[in-house]
Amino acid sequence: MNITKICCIGAGYVGGPTMAIIAQKCPDIKVTVVDLNEERIAQWNNPDVTKIPIYEPGLSEVVSEARGRNLFFSTDVDGAIDEAQMIFISVNTPTKTYGSGKGMAADLKYIELCARQIARVAKDDKIVVEKSTLPVRTAEAIKSILDNTGNGVQFQILSNPEFLAEGTAVEDLLKPDRVLIGGDTTPAGEAAIDALVNIYSKWVDRNNILTTNVWSSELSKLTANAFLAQRVSSINAISELCEKTGADVNEVARAIGMDSRIGSKFLKSSVGFGGSCFQKDILNLVYIAKTFGLREVADYWEQVIIMNDHQKRRFANKIVSTLYNTVADKKICFLGWAFKKDTNDTRESAAIYVASDLVSEQANIAVYDPKVESEQVISDLEYIGVSEKGRDRVKSYGSAYEACDSAHAIAVLTEWDEFKEYDWTLIYKNMQKPAFVFDGRNLLDGKKLTEIGFIYKSIGS
Numbered sequence: 310m311n312i313t314k315i316c317c318i319g320a321g322y323v324g325g326p327t328m329a330i331i332a333q334k335c336p337d338i339k340v341t342v343v344d345l346n347e348e349r350i351a352q353w354n355n356p357d358v359t360k361i362p363i364y365e366p367g368l369s370e371v372v373s374e375a376r377g378r379n380l381f382f383s384t385d386v387d388g389a390i391d392e393a394q395m396i397f398i399s400v401n402t403p404t405k406t407y408g409s410g411k412g413m414a415a416d417l418k419y420i421e422l423c424a425r426q427i428a429r430v431a432k433d434d435k436i437v438v439e440k441s442t443l444p445v446r447t448a449e450a451i452k453s454i455l456d457n458t459g460n461g462v463q464f465q466i467l468s469n470p471e472f473l474a475e476g477t478a479v480e481d482l483l484k485p486d487r488v489l490i491g492g493d494t495t496p497a498g499e500a501a502i503d504a505l506v507n508i509y510s511k512w513v514d515r516n517n518i519l520t521t522n523v524w525s526s527e528l529s530k531l532t533a534n535a536f537l538a539q540r541v542s543s544i545n546a547i548s549e550l551c552e553k554t555g556a557d558v559n560e561v562a563r564a565i566g567m568d569s570r571i572g573s574k575f576l577k578s579s580v581g582f583g584g585s586c587f588q589k590d591i592l593n594l595v596y597i598a599k600t601f602g603l604r605e606v607a608d609y610w611e612q613v614i615i616m617n618d619h620q621k622r623r624f625a626n627k628i629v630s631t632l633y634n635t636v637a638d639k640k641i642c643f644l645g646w647a648f649k650k651d652t653n654d655t656r657e658s659a660a661i662y663v664a665s666d667l668v669s670e671q672a673n674i675a676v677y678d679p680k681v682e683s684e685q686v687i688s689d690l691e692y693i694g695v696s697e698k699g700r701d702r703v704k705s706y707g708s709a710y711e712a713c714d715s716a717h718a719i720a721v722l723t724e725w726d727e728f729k730e731y732d733w734t735l736i737y738k739n740m741q742k743p744a745f746v747f748d749g750r751n752l753l754d755g756k757k758l759t760e761i762g763f764i765y766k767s768i769g770s
């Protein structure tokens with residue numbers, strides 16, 4: 310089948326960048342991205358392309374090339390579904406906050422709503438592609454809803470998990486290690502797979518496009534994220550041991566990373582991993598394992614999360630104990646709030662949990678992040694249940710110099726490059742003494758800071 314019209318439901322961190330690249334690389338295909346959130350769509354359509362709602366290096370250039378040509382953003386979900394031959398579902402699937410599987414299972418209500426909407430609107434055959442991270446066997450649920458509530462048209466369901474990492478989304482989409490497409494092994498399923506392969510092969514080598522059955526594809530996505538998160542938790546576990554023994558975690562990471570069987574990536578010790586995927590996907594894996602009665606499997610993966618929670622708490626505790634066991638009414642500056650550099654996404658960022666712990670010790674937190682707005686900081690704290698009184702202790706500033714002014718300590722929570730370029734002598738001058746730096750990302754030059762006069766504490770040394 311020759312696809313000429315695509316629709317993507319969900320204009321978020323996954324749907325937006327992915328569709329922008331498909332539109333850029335396939336100028337003959339009309340790509341319409343729809344979302345219920347009117348404000349978000351208005352932001353995507355902002356004539357000033359630097360104001361699009363998602364910050365990703367290189368994204369605004371891609372959007373400005375394709376938008377209005379063959380890339381469109383709209384709130385007309387029904388219209389876009391109706392005209393498309395292929396529909397991507399890129400809506401959010403947060404961890405459930407209620408009912409059975411609370412705190413563990415993925416909340417599929419947005420997915421189900423999409424499936425019902427597609428079934429209601431579709432008047433001709435469609436290929437439906439699940440792009441969101443979903444628990445294994447979701448495709449089956451989508452298929453059941455489509456087949457039982459549809460107008461008698463044929464649906465093919467494909468799983469096409471996204472492996473892009475935020476902050477490098479454009480690069481990851483342009484040069485993916487692999488593209489994974491899962492589908493039915495029937496002739497109609499294989500035709501649907503081919504249609505999607507043809508789209509990606511416009512810019513990805515066919516050898517890097519893997520096709521599998523649906524379940525393998527869905528499970529591969531969860532497994533990839535679980536393995537990556539496991540590496541971070543593994544090195545973070547070693548960081549605590551390093552602090553007790555005098556070993557340096559950066560040296561250990563370098564030494565083990567040069568073993569080609571281990572490899573050097575994802576060995577950077579930190580205050581803990583964040584982001585919308587790692588925790589959610591592992592919890593999903595744990596939940597699925599539990600559902601099948603596989604207790605050991607569930608416990609094995611759950612430990613990755615336990616270690617991560619421990620690392621965040623340990624960092625907050627270290628700040629309190631180093632500041633003479635009290636941070637009450639002290640000003641602590643947070644450099645960074647996003648879950649990693651080069652993104653404005655704050656979902657599950659370690660900063661939120663560290664701030665919550667410090668606020669419960671009655672510290673005042675001064676936040677500076679180059680891309681995160683103050684409203685976001687407050688809503689993140691509210692989301693995890695920090696009281697209004699607690700939230701009042703957290704203020705955002707427009708520059709790091711202001712945020713650090715008269716602070717007792719600085720905590721580095723995100724590895725933004727600009728932090729390395731600051732005039733640290735000036736920052737030191739304006740702080741309370743002794744002035745502390747807790748480097749949760751092992752980002753700064755500890756030797757230089759110590760020479761200036763700071764007491765510098767990194768993770769894992």
Ligand code: UDX
Nearest residue numbers: 471472473474475575576577579582583584586648649
């Ligand atoms: C991840 C996967 O990498 C991506 O393939 C998937 O599609 C979505 O989930 P993302 O969440 O955007 O991407 O970021 P990633 O770069 O994987 O980082 C996740 C977290 O781990 C961040 O908080 C990061 O700071 C942390 N991390 C990563 C470390 O602490 N140390 C490392 O060595 C690497």
Ligand code: ADP
Nearest residue numbers: 319320321322323324344345346400401419422
């Ligand atoms: P992700 O990181 O998975 O892309 P986001 O939260 O950034 O997650 O984006 C998901 C988007 O999906 C949100 O903008 C949300 O408004 C949108 N969305 C959720 N449900 C629906 C729906 N039924 N129809 C259209 N858009 C939806």
